[in-house]
Amino acid sequence: xxxxxxxxxxxxxxxxxxxxxxxxxxxxxxxxxxxxxxxxxxxxxxxxxxxxxxxxxxxxxxxxxxxxxxxxxxxxxxxxxxxxxxxxxxxxxxxxxxxxxxxxxxxxxxxxxxxxxxxxxxxxxxxxxxxxxxxxxxxxxxxxxxxxxxxxxxxxxxxxxxxxxxxxxxxxxxxxxxxxxxxxxxxxxxxxxxxxxxxxxxxxxxxxxxxxxxxxxxxxxxxxxxxxxxxxxxxxxxxxxxxxxxxxxxxxxxxxxxxxxxxxxxxxxxxxxxxxxxxxxxxxxxxxxxxxxxxxxxxxxxxxxxxxxxxxxxxxxxxxxxxxxxxxxxxxxxxxxxxxxxxxxxxxxxxxxxxxxxxxxxxxxxxxxxxxxxxxxxxxxxxxxxxxxxxxxxxxxxxxxxxxxxxxxxxxxxxxxx
Numbered sequence: 001x002x003x004x005x006x007x008x009x010x011x012x013x014x015x016x017x018x019x020x021x022x023x024x025x026x027x028x029x030x031x032x033x034x035x036x037x038x039x040x041x042x043x044x045x046x047x048x049x050x051x052x053x054x055x056x057x058x059x060x061x062x063x064x065x066x067x068x069x070x071x072x073x074x075x076x077x078x079x080x081x082x083x084x085x086x087x088x089x090x091x092x093x094x095x096x097x098x099x100x101x102x103x104x105x106x107x108x109x110x111x112x113x114x115x116x117x118x119x120x121x122x123x124x125x126x127x128x129x130x131x132x133x134x135x136x137x138x139x140x141x142x143x144x145x146x147x148x149x150x151x152x153x154x155x156x157x158x159x160x161x162x163x164x165x166x167x168x169x170x171x172x173x174x175x176x177x178x179x180x181x182x183x184x185x186x187x188x189x190x191x192x193x194x195x196x197x198x199x200x201x202x203x204x205x206x207x208x209x210x211x212x213x214x215x216x217x218x219x220x221x222x223x224x225x226x227x228x229x230x231x232x233x234x235x236x237x238x239x240x241x242x243x244x245x246x247x248x249x250x251x252x253x254x255x256x257x258x259x260x261x262x263x264x265x266x267x268x269x270x271x272x273x274x275x276x277x278x279x280x281x282x283x284x285x286x287x288x289x290x291x292x293x294x295x296x297x298x299x300x301x302x303x304x305x306x307x308x309x310x311x312x313x314x315x316x317x318x319x320x321x322x323x324x325x326x327x328x329x330x331x332x333x334x335x336x337x338x339x340x341x342x343x344x345x346x347x348x349x350x351x352x353x354x355x356x357x358x359x360x361x362x363x364x365x366x367x368x369x370x371x372x373x374x375x376x377x378x379x380x381x382x383x384x385x386x387x388x389x390x391x392x393x394x395x396x397x398x399x400x401x402x403x404x405x406x407x408x409x410x411x412x413x414x415x416x417x418x
Contacts, residue, residue, distance in 0.1 A: 035263035046365035061236030064165030201232030
């Protein structure tokens with residue numbers, strides 16, 4: 001087995017055995033949540049700052065519509081026309097048609113821009129089915145597109161079946177529709193990368209209507225929008241899923257995503273506020289400081305390079321920047337440390353030379369740091385100076401003795417000749 005692989009395993013085990021602190025998966029000091037599942041992630045690094053049952057597969061209600069909206073944005077333009085269908089008309093509340101009492105008929109047209117507004121601000125189930133039928137003709141075929149896009153995002157514990165998130169059996173037809181807080185965080189990040197989706201979920205109030213019809217005002221259902229850095233997200237509710245909310249926050253130069261699932265009304269908005277404030281205040285803990293010894297590589301070397309017995313030399317390895325992590329059970333479960341080292345020749349190395357990589361891997365991110373050495377051939381030679389002096393002295397004595405013997409022998413030969 002590769003030596004560096006063994007070292008990596010040993011290093012990971014050491015760090016995993018480090019005390020994790022008082023923060024556990026289901027108990028956060030000073031935080032009382034109505035939501036059964038929650039997560040806060042750093043959008044820029046993918047690191048999990050806070051996790052509460054974030055990998056539990058559950059219903060996620062209308063937060064599903066972030067995926068529906070993302071697919072609309074990726075497959076249509078704002079000015080494209082989308083037809084109001086009979087299937088859309090049949091959808092239960094929340095519905096643009098039924099809740100706003102729009103005088104619509106099957107066959108009426110909406111711009112894709114208005115459909116997106118109705119989908120993400122008012123959470124219109126009718127809008128979701130209009131999108132599904134327009135893009136894939138059939139909602140079941142659309143769900144396959146949803147699953148394909150989820151796989152691309154990295155949503156490993158998600159299965160979409162409806163474009164709405166409705167979880168009644170007559171809608172699911174025995175099929176599955178579920179996700180996790182972690183996966184919904186990934187979806188929220190990806191959805192809000194899209195300028196169109198980001199614009200709509202960041203809108204507090206607007207109006208919509210069919211082409212040529214009257215305009216009706218709609219208000220964003222995200223009560224936290226615009227407060228403490230909330231730039232957008234999506235609400236959801238069914239009796240099975242409870243109150244759900246995903247949101248992106250921009251605070252003090254950082255971008256965080258929060259998800260709460262299985263909450264109560266109106267507490268789920270407060271839950272989001274609590275976990276985001278926790279995420280903003282939470283600081284990373286330093287596992288390794290810059291310059292600290294990371295590992296000691298041991299190599300067999302002959303002090304006289306080509307002759308003599310081998311001795312073991314220690315080659316200290318270090319990194320030049322701090323290694324920090326958020327201290328929680330989720331990261332303890334997934335974070336691993338490994339070292340990929342080059343072959344090190346003690347007779348040909350300079351101090352501070354790069355001799356490998358220190359790889360820190362999370363569930364959704366990877367950081368690679370150069371590994372440096374504090375060992376140098378020059379210092380090794382200096383450390384063995386006394387030995388070299390002895391060897392040199394011994395060699396000179398041998399040489400002098402050889403010369404003397406040679407001279408004596410030559411003199412004897414000359415005397416014999418005389």
